[in-house]
Amino acid sequence: MHLPFKWEFPGGKxxxxxxxxxxxxxxxxxxxxxxxxxxxxxxxxxYQYAGKSPIRLIPFIASCVRPLVKLREHRDSAWLAPEELPDLDWAAADIPIVEEFMNWWKVHKQQI
Structure with missing residues (x-):
């Protein structure tokens, strides 16, 4: 794991x-x-971390069809209210996503 103690959104290639x-x-x-x-x-x-190739994150907002988590590759997970997300220690590449999501949430939270 490149950033084992930072919070990151899951995903892959x-x-x-x-x-x-x-x-x-x-x-x-x-x-x-x-x-x-x-x-x-x-x-x-x-985003490019020092000494690494650039990565491209393609973020989506999603809802859980079946919200029972079984960690298979991650150290920890958490169900949080959107307002709690900025308090986590995010990986640098994920910070712009958190910021954009928070803006999206302010506009759309009544619709979900």
Whole structure:
């Protein structure tokens, strides 16, 4: 694990036969044993950690179809209210996603 004590959103590499949404659904199922529905997309983030190749994060907002987490690749998980997300120690690449999500949440929370 590159950043073992930082919070990161789960995800992974898009396989040749899938789109970005299908990739996230597959990765979440593999990593957390969760089934999700995609609600919205956020702005992709390109970030380069020192000494590493650039990464491109393609974030989505999703809801859980079956919210029982089984950690398969992660050290910890947490169910938090959206207002609690900024308090976590996020990996640098994920911070713009948290910020955009918080803005999205302020506008859409009454609809969900």
């Amino acid at each position: 898009v396989e040749p036969e899938e789109d970005e949404q299908s990739c996230l659904q597959r990765e979440i199922l593999e990593e957390l044993d969760l089934r999700i529905d995609i609600i919205a997309s956020l702005t992709p983030v390109v």
